Amino acid sequence: xxxxxxxxxxxxxxxxxxxxxxxxxxxxxxxxxxxxxxxxxxxxxxxxxxxxxxxxxxxxxxxxxxxxxxxxxxxxxxxxxxxxxxxxxxxxxxxxxxxxxxxxxxxxxxxxxxxxxxxxxxxxxxxxxxxxxxxxxxxxxxxxxxxxxxxxxxxxxxxxxxxxxxxxxxxxxxxxxxxxxxxxxxxxxxxxxxxxxxxxxxxxxxxxxxxxxxxxxxxxxxxxxxxxxxxxxxxxxxxxxxxxxxxxxxxxxxxxxxxxxxxxxxxxxxxxxxxxxxxxxxxxxxxxxxxxxxxxxxxxxxxxxxxxxxxxxxxxxxxxxxxxxxxxxxxxxxxxxxxxxxxxxxxxxxxxxxxxxxxxxxxxxxxxxxxxxxxxxxxxxxxxxxxxxxxxxxxxxxxxxxxxxxxxxxxxxxxxxxxxxxxxxxxx
Amino acid sequence: xxxxxxxxxxxxxxxxxxxxxxxxxxxxxxxxxxxxxxxxxxxxxxxxxxxxxxxxxxxxxxxxxxxxxxxxxxxxxxxxxxxxxxxxxxxxxxxxxxxxxxxxxxxxxxxxxxxxxxxxxxxxxxxxxxxxxxxxxxxxxxxxxxxxxxxxxxxxxxxxxxxxxxxxxxxxxxxxxxxxxxxxxxxxxxxxxxxxxxxxxxxxxxxxxxxxxxxxxxxxxxxxxxxxxxxxxxxxxxxxxxxxxxxxxxxxxxxxxxxxxxxxxxxxxxxxxxxxxxxxxxxxxxxxxxxxxxxxxxxxxxxxxxxxxxxxxxxxxxxxxxxxxxxxxxxxxxxxxxx
Ligand SMILES: Cc1ncc(C[n+]2csc(CCOP(=O)(O)OP(=O)(O)O)c2C)c(N)n1
Ligand SMILES: [Mg+2]
Numbered sequence: 001x002x003x004x005x006x007x008x009x010x011x012x013x014x015x016x017x018x019x020x021x022x023x024x025x026x027x028x029x030x031x032x033x034x035x036x037x038x039x040x041x042x043x044x045x046x047x048x049x050x051x052x053x054x055x056x057x058x059x060x061x062x063x064x065x066x067x068x069x070x071x072x073x074x075x076x077x078x079x080x081x082x083x084x085x086x087x088x089x090x091x092x093x094x095x096x097x098x099x100x101x102x103x104x105x106x107x108x109x110x111x112x113x114x115x116x117x118x119x120x121x122x123x124x125x126x127x128x129x130x131x132x133x134x135x136x137x138x139x140x141x142x143x144x145x146x147x148x149x150x151x152x153x154x155x156x157x158x159x160x161x162x163x164x165x166x167x168x169x170x171x172x173x174x175x176x177x178x179x180x181x182x183x184x185x186x187x188x189x190x191x192x193x194x195x196x197x198x199x200x201x202x203x204x205x206x207x208x209x210x211x212x213x214x215x216x217x218x219x220x221x222x223x224x225x226x227x228x229x230x231x232x233x234x235x236x237x238x239x240x241x242x243x244x245x246x247x248x249x250x251x252x253x254x255x256x257x258x259x260x261x262x263x264x265x266x267x268x269x270x271x272x273x274x275x276x277x278x279x280x281x282x283x284x285x286x287x288x289x290x291x292x293x294x295x296x297x298x299x300x301x302x303x304x305x306x307x308x309x310x311x312x313x314x315x316x317x318x319x320x321x322x323x324x325x326x327x328x329x330x331x332x333x334x335x336x337x338x339x340x341x342x343x344x345x346x347x348x349x350x351x352x353x354x355x356x357x358x359x360x361x362x363x364x365x366x367x368x369x370x371x372x373x374x375x376x377x378x379x380x381x382x383x384x385x386x387x388x389x390x391x392x393x394x395x396x397x398x399x400x401x402x403x404x405x406x407x408x409x410x411x412x413x414x415x416x417x418x419x420x421x422x423x424x425x426x427x428x
Numbered sequence: 429x430x431x432x433x434x435x436x437x438x439x440x441x442x443x444x445x446x447x448x449x450x451x452x453x454x455x456x457x458x459x460x461x462x463x464x465x466x467x468x469x470x471x472x473x474x475x476x477x478x479x480x481x482x483x484x485x486x487x488x489x490x491x492x493x494x495x496x497x498x499x500x501x502x503x504x505x506x507x508x509x510x511x512x513x514x515x516x517x518x519x520x521x522x523x524x525x526x527x528x529x530x531x532x533x534x535x536x537x538x539x540x541x542x543x544x545x546x547x548x549x550x551x552x553x554x555x556x557x558x559x560x561x562x563x564x565x566x567x568x569x570x571x572x573x574x575x576x577x578x579x580x581x582x583x584x585x586x587x588x589x590x591x592x593x594x595x596x597x598x599x600x601x602x603x604x605x606x607x608x609x610x611x612x613x614x615x616x617x618x619x620x621x622x623x624x625x626x627x628x629x630x631x632x633x634x635x636x637x638x639x640x641x642x643x644x645x646x647x648x649x650x651x652x653x654x655x656x657x658x659x660x661x662x663x664x665x666x667x668x669x670x671x672x673x674x675x676x677x678x679x680x681x682x683x684x685x686x687x688x689x690x691x692x693x694x695x696x697x698x699x700x701x702x703x704x705x706x707x708x709x710x711x712x713x714x715x716x717x718x719x720x721x722x723x724x725x726x727x728x729x730x731x732x733x734x735x736x737x738x739x740x741x742x743x744x745x746x747x748x749x750x751x752x753x754x755x756x757x758x759x760x761x762x763x764x765x766x767x
Binding site: 027029031035123167173177180181182183184187200201202203233234235236237238260263264265266270271272313333338339384396399402404407408411418419420426 | 457461462479484486489490494517555557708736739741742743744747748
């Protein structure tokens, strides 16, 4: 300030009416292409040919391949042939193994969904149509790499050999529930299987994964971390924290966005998917960003393996958008016919991940319809047997459940007096 | 008058206010086309257009921040946080911003916003669909906190909240949406229809903020409750045949201290019931206030019945939920020899 401010110029003000500013036109609210009753329409989804996307070297500067954030990395073509530079070197046994894990995940989902409908538990949530996202990633990661999943990556646990009976006991909150009846169904946790405890609060795991990866780097380990988040949840602050922190510290982390087109009743445009791709979020912070056909197990595997190698070679994290489709309702509490055309899943252009891998294996000459039918039946029998066993340990509401007094354990490492008192007050 | 459950009553409040005031708009996750996961905004987008009732990105901090900006610029946004358990990403915007905007700008700006959110247990929602976070908000200067317990109040209180010039946290007991629930989970589910509180005027009316309701008159002991616990306390008093006076607080901040004080001075005894965790819960504030205002009239220590100081455990819904049995025990303890 000068003396009295007298020598300051006069504030500039536009005289009223001098120039007519146009009035604003109101709020734009995005709408999906089709609502119930209309014909589903995915014409907005541009589908590049399989094999067309280039594969940069893992040590290329991310600025050199920004187009991969807008492209779509695809390996399997319409006929089921693997084409292009992203084609991974996986032998037939590994591929049939992956197919089996996808079939098991689907059979498991179907069975547990029915168990919820039959009143054996309070809630269930399927991953139908998205199995390749978790099974493909599990194949490319080491078991010691920690996964920070959402509630829709049950395929990781199944791929990693976590016992189905244990998963089911969690669903039933029964006497053998590894989480002692504390969590809602599907909110698994298994440190031993590299599966971080699922929170339920969307997005929180994404930035925690970066911290885990930072600890890996700090401890000079040879393990990395991987995280998953839904298209909808990318709007949360935690998503953005994760990107910035991963970029700044070159954290060895793989950050996956599972774009299954829907977040309960909101289409991906409400999360900003009409403006640009989700993968493109990485460009602004300088992270390498890949957009991948999430229903193509080979592409999921190849992109994950690329990002894992990059992380293990101290080159930092990668953001990957897995483009897929949520075929069913959000959960047992949802009815998708209220907000999207019922036949929308049938016209989803990227098809079904199981069918696509099957076609590839048939083409390789290592698989056929009979073997496929047998594998489906085997998965169903396996799941059925596991569920019989799990139910023998109780279902929700039965007497077989964790001990009530355990409800006060693990709030703290050591129980403070007031919790001890409350446990007494409960009379146990 | 129309018979309404709590969902319909809340919907009607929004409808009435959107009709009356073009500055009222409502938004949140799944709120637009779908009408909200609990259906509270059903039909509003069709009626008032996408610009006045719409879906938001899953960004609670962004939702509340946008509401503050709109509110400061003259609109009256009513936002829905899908579950109270998911309000925490918005905590900074609520606590540091909405609550203090009027104060720090010496009244130049204010945040006339309403933040609706379903809260509470009884639905096997586990630790992230069952919480009762009211105490986190009553602790913050500048916020009002409202908890209705029936359809009539829900509508009248929501209208008052929308018209209020300060930020209001409006917590809806989700277990009461479709019917009164008294904690007897093993009995048949009851509906609102047939009860006086479910007869709701179709048009505009207010239930004022800051006024409690005596829902059961009595002489032996005063019970302070809100939300679902009002019904639990009613059941407990009937079953124990104790002549309890039950006060439904309806608004926690500002609190109707006159009604509480007059009652406790008369009965000389007080039991406080809430579902939220015990330590530093709103019950602690109530105990302090009753002690300050009624100490020389008290004939027994004040009791509180609350949720335990643990996260809400999925398998132990009914061990956690403070049901009628626990309220009866507390009533008997404060009555001592008097029963
Ligand atoms: C912080 C937070 N806000 C809201 C919710 C409620 N919610 C649960 S799932 C969901 C939709 C998530 O969609 P998306 O991220 O796309 O994952 P998807 O379910 O499609 O796998 C919402 C809004 C929540 N769990 N956590
Ligand atoms: Mg989604």
